[in-house]
Amino acid sequence: MMMTRFARAALVALLVTTSAPAFADGLVDNVDGFTLDDAGQVVRFTGIVVSDDGHVKKLLAKKDKRPKDGLTYRYDGEGRHLMPGLIDAHGHVIGLGFQALLLDLSDTSSLAEALDRIAKYSAANPDVPWILGRGWNQEKWGLGRYPTAAELDAVTGNRPAFLERVDGHASWANSKAIAAAQVTAKTPTPEGGRVEMANGKPAGVFVDNAQSLVQRVVPQPLPRDYDRALAAAQAILLENGITAIADMGTDMPAWQAFRRAGDLNRLNVRIISYGMGIENMVAIAGPHPTPWLYEDRLRMVGVKLYLDGALGSRGAWLKAPYADAPDQTGLPMLSYSELRNKLVRASMDGFQVAVHAIGDRANQEVLDAIDSVVDRFGGDRRWRIEHAQIVDPADLPRFGKNGIVASMQPVHQTSDWKMATVRMGPDLSPTGRLGGAYAWGSMLRNGAHLAFGSDVPVESPNPFPGIAVAMTRLDAEGQPLGGWIPRERVTREQAIAAFTTGGAYAGFAEDRLGSLTPGKRADFVLLDIDPLTADPETIRNAKVAETWIGGQRAYVRGNTPRPAEETKAVRGANAAPEGR
């Protein structure tokens, strides 16, 4: 603040009164670099001059003269490929951190394997009062049904256990947990939820809002646990080349953890925060979105609302009944007037709105609600529809109106395509019931703004499989042949844009993030592959060599993470400034 103000003046005075060039700049040289410009065109360069405060000062072509004197550092990229830092437009930062700290079942491929994993975790953590974890997916297990409390009892002994499904829309409890929560057949089920039953008793799985029946007796994590989770999440994001992430549903404990990290110079990944519901938005940001904090590392810009659940747990709100459950159309979480009121409440104070909508009916409702308020709340609002997974083909063109941002997660398509066909029926034709499913290509053709993310921890935060999937609509096994609804593929450059400039635009951050343009933050990754020419399989398996944030090196593959420390400015070849 004051220091900065005076210091700026000092720097200006210095530059005027001496002939020293570019005092305190850094240089990253000898790279095969590219960025996308505001028009989505590829711009190539071989060096970046980074200003003292971590912005891109100049991109250098091969023929350009390099600054020689007065550099804070000069870093030799050794010819590696360099691209802008990736932006995850939809993730759950603290959720990722807790996933890393808790029992992780996301890579189990059968119930037996999951039970074995749980038994081992239980034995290894005798002091943990509750066995908590997440990531199971009965679809991936090929189970054809939900797992049961009895199955969980067999490996958890007398300790309560509560394990969240991969999408967060259902949880699996053991008998001890159900008893601790005092849930019986007589317990009323909360609206928007469902308790799976067997033999007239709760069977073990609690869907959507019914999860709260058990959740309320689970010991809450302490602030110090949040701090550990945030540190773990940042380490994982950095090793995946993510330099900024939209946190889709920040509550007060998470926000306080972000602030503590920022205050202690331990916030490195940039977080574009959306308050979890209006209440958190107001309690945190007050009358307006916050300013950018910690040198563009944190801002609360808007609110996250939930309109429906997920497709896997049949929470997605559909226009017609589920093909595999003719008595169900999903679980809407807000009435139309509630949704509309929340749009108005946020917009009147200048907050951006991001609405979770997965089913075709949910998507239609959001589009309707936006239509109904744009007269009153005009200008550049960037209404975000999160997921936009199953859209009625008739509604697709509406995404091109009102400046809507379609915030989508390519890998969901490959995780979901088999299940989606079961839930919705097999009609993939352009006018069919799945004709507007995961319709990235249509979104662009219709003029919507497209932003890609991972929905971490629902999926891995690694953006490179996302880029590969976006180009191919093929999963890791190359299935289905030719890609699922291949007309919805996007080009390589469109996929990269959605993970960089698109994510920045979606978060009102395109003036500072998303591309390596002079004046924006010097956030980039170094790769051993060339993302502009590599085939999709190579991209899918790409590993990040280094991640730089604000002109400082934040991650090096193979290096043990270091404790947070002050940067030491260094000189000479291959002296990189280490970030926080």
Added chain:
Amino acid sequence: MMMTRFARAALVALLVTTSAPAFADGLVDNVDGFTLDDAGQVVRFTGIVVSDDGHVKKLLAKKDKRPKDGLTYRYDGEGRHLMPGLIDAHGHVIGLGFQALLLDLSDTSSLAEALDRIAKYSAANPDVPWILGRGWNQEKWGLGRYPTAAELDAVTGNRPAFLERVDGHASWANSKAIAAAQVTAKTPTPEGGRVEMANGKPAGVFVDNAQSLVQRVVPQPLPRDYDRALAAAQAILLENGITAIADMGTDMPAWQAFRRAGDLNRLNVRIISYGMGIENMVAIAGPHPTPWLYEDRLRMVGVKLYLDGALGSRGAWLKAPYADAPDQTGLPMLSYSELRNKLVRASMDGFQVAVHAIGDRANQEVLDAIDSVVDRFGGDRRWRIEHAQIVDPADLPRFGKNGIVASMQPVHQTSDWKMATVRMGPDLSPTGRLGGAYAWGSMLRNGAHLAFGSDVPVESPNPFPGIAVAMTRLDAEGQPLGGWIPRERVTREQAIAAFTTGGAYAGFAEDRLGSLTPGKRADFVLLDIDPLTADPETIRNAKVAETWIGGQRAYVRGNTPRPAEETKAVRGANAAPEGR
């Protein structure tokens, strides 16, 4: 952070490579200035060189040469008196702000006057759903009893009204409010509270914890109301020369307001924050006290605990029954083991503990609890006892052990002395029941660390009456003749120390605040009177001419407050840098 780091390097480089003197320093000259040094000795000077980042760089004696070139500003104090900014060691920042925004009854001297004030407020604010305010004091009114709901009904019509007593330990509701809260004779009274009754019905006044019966139905202020309250509080503190204040009981909404102000460069007064109870302390600061934020304008350093209530409402916890209520000994809010557990919980994570203790029994309990934990939590802990009003003379020497800070409010003595004699009986002798009452002199003689504050909004935040009272033990009417228990007076320098260096020490801030010593923040006030020579009555009526924080002018008497804006660096005679 990074900017600052690099910028510091730039400044260093500049100072090394050119011959320009003291670039970006400011100079406040031609003042009759003093500060107290760490030993409590008066140090005099006539000019201050302020560094670019708002610290005192050098104190100049009359004979010292003044820097001439490269100054950011040169300010002519025109011979006025200058002293360190005053530190209020115990206040309630948001409470002060809300007092300024709500109905204020603190200067009413009779029930009739209060009712007239309420009627006028009610008429002037037809849209306010509840009539809310504070500041009444039936003792000051000479009423000899509590006011009633019926009396309030007569001036509030059909709107609910809820008015807090001056000390916050009782509230006065009208019938509509009591009905809205559904309180009847059958409603159980919360532990630690009392509902005043008349004719078998709630009479209108709710004491201590019983206030919650009505409070829970009062509409809560919104975050934007907190922001307005904080702005109002800062304006009032600045005009009283307060440059730093210990906020005694910060909850999450208040902390968020402090952060929003800091983020927007609207936090000017320095706030040393104590979380309201362990829960807020942990939710806000997490595993450790926060660092200093916003250039030493905010830090959460510890926790505020309440052990008892106030003397006026007979909540103070006494060793023997109240003289005027032989069946009552006050309202302890924590058991001994609860208190001790909280001391341990805070101390194990390095948080400072500040315990509200007014009655002699409460003070003994805190002293006992501290004694019982110091073996485990040694080192420099600065256990704070807030108020320490009525201390058993036998317990007074114990304040000199274990590094205890006695955080006391001189003006309370003049507000309370008549009431205290009624509550405790008339024995003022050194071994009498009031022999250790408001015993500032004894605290110093016993080796306790003394810090003075106002308990704003219970009293005015103006520290000058506090200094005068501390020197005289006389109220504004010069009563009682010779001063109340005059052996407990302190010297002028001791009083000033308790409002400057003492307050800084009490908040672990003596390395940066409290005195005008090179390296500390340039926080000071300009006065038209000389606090080192003026008689107490002149001090009591002193008005602050200007208040400077961090070398920037934050308040000028007679000036309309300005909106927050960037400082413009200026040159020339009497060009003062305006602060936030």
